[in-house]
Amino acid sequence: MNSIKKTENFVFQTYLRQGKAFVKGEGVFLWDEDGKKYTDFLSGIAVCSLGHCHPKITQAISKQASTLIHVSNLFYTEPQAELASKLCEKSFADRVFFANSGAEANEAAIKLARRYFQKKGENSRFKIITMEQSFHGRTMATLSATGQDKIKDGFYPLLKGFSHVPFNDIKALEKQIDATVCAVMLEPLQGEGGIIAADPEYLKAVRQLCDKTGTLLIFDEIQCGMGRCGTLFAHEMYNITPDIMTLAKALGNGLPIGAMLATGDAATGFDYGSHATTFGGTPLATAAALEVVNIISEPSFLEQVCARGQYFKEQLEKLKNKHARAVGIRGKGLLLGLELSLEADRNAAFFVEQLFKKGFIINGIQDKILRFAPPLIIENQEIDRLISALDSLL
Ligand SMILES: Cc1ncc(COP(=O)(O)O)c(C=O)c1O
Numbered sequence: 001m002n003s004i005k006k007t008e009n010f011v012f013q014t015y016l017r018q019g020k021a022f023v024k025g026e027g028v029f030l031w032d033e034d035g036k037k038y039t040d041f042l043s044g045i046a047v048c049s050l051g052h053c054h055p056k057i058t059q060a061i062s063k064q065a066s067t068l069i070h071v072s073n074l075f076y077t078e079p080q081a082e083l084a085s086k087l088c089e090k091s092f093a094d095r096v097f098f099a100n101s102g103a104e105a106n107e108a109a110i111k112l113a114r115r116y117f118q119k120k121g122e123n124s125r126f127k128i129i130t131m132e133q134s135f136h137g138r139t140m141a142t143l144s145a146t147g148q149d150k151i152k153d154g155f156y157p158l159l160k161g162f163s164h165v166p167f168n169d170i171k172a173l174e175k176q177i178d179a180t181v182c183a184v185m186l187e188p189l190q191g192e193g194g195i196i197a198a199d200p201e202y203l204k205a206v207r208q209l210c211d212k213t214g215t216l217l218i219f220d221e222i223q224c225g226m227g228r229c230g231t232l233f234a235h236e237m238y239n240i241t242p243d244i245m246t247l248a249k250a251l252g253n254g255l256p257i258g259a260m261l262a263t264g265d266a267a268t269g270f271d272y273g274s275h276a277t278t279f280g281g282t283p284l285a286t287a288a289a290l291e292v293v294n295i296i297s298e299p300s301f302l303e304q305v306c307a308r309g310q311y312f313k314e315q316l317e318k319l320k321n322k323h324a325r326a327v328g329i330r331g332k333g334l335l336l337g338l339e340l341s342l343e344a345d346r347n348a349a350f351f352v353e354q355l356f357k358k359g360f361i362i363n364g365i366q367d368k369i370l371r372f373a374p375p376l377i378i379e380n381q382e383i384d385r386l387i388s389a390l391d392s393l394l
Contacts, residue, residue: 003021004020028040028382030052038359042363046250050375069283072278083293086293091233093261101258102249104139105258114128116269128184129176130184130185136185188235195337217242218243220246222248222249229332308376334376336373337369337372340369
């Protein structure tokens, strides 16, 4: 039995997979078991941002794997300490809690926001407002936070205390915020919701509203952070900072790690024993992530992401001007979306499948958006190859 058959037989059938098993990755390329080469414009859903098997990350992992892999958070380790101090040095934050995934980083943020007020005796201040179309994860709390009904199906009742307002609509948020709200949580650029960036004026107004009402502001940068938009953290584009931020995905370039960063004030919500996880911040994962942060935070690296993103966007614009099927371009940096006019036989899934046959990996969201999240090291010539394939398909 080959790996596709075995997966079909023995793994829960919760993922609709494309019919190939991959065996090797290098840079922006992947190879399937028949030896066919693919150019990866998805990076394992915005994870392998430095490309597959980046030599420095592989070296950091190998070195750490042969030195110390895990001791638990009952003890100190150097890679965890170094990564935490580096993340604080590069951001607004004063403290970091390490988790294993995006959902867990968001769970930590949700728990911190609630406990921050409950510690002060404000027990009725537990509500969290999030955005319609947002995506925050699949655990019960993060599912409750997520603003998309389709993924909640069958899981009711959800956790109470969550409500959703339209994204980029400050009036809607103003109407909902009151003394029972502990936090507003949003993605500065919505990923799963359709590659929709926050308007600068909106985000500024959200920050002001949170300041005025003493509400904590949480940015979920799990997909849009870590250089993806051309700045180390997406909120840097807006010149405002949150009280709490979550990271995962690209932080480990493929090793599972999540992080919840907070200001010193917000961080007071947790005390000894308030929150914990066995695997959070293992020496192995943090050694890899430290190398990732070192590389991605280099100004010249980020400048290159902006330049490649700009180039990619311009090529997509040309497609849009040429083809009636392509109706909109979205996104920032190297997190881009092409909106298609919806026709029964030509939805996003059709293009994803056709491009896959031609050796390109992308994915579709919301039926009509093609998402492009290539490794940040993508070259213009690879972008040209994808654009030309897309051109003929459109
Ligand atoms: C913005 C955002 N938040 C949270 C998550 C959940 O992360 P994970 O799948 O690692 O739990 C995702 C995953 O796609 C995401 O895009």
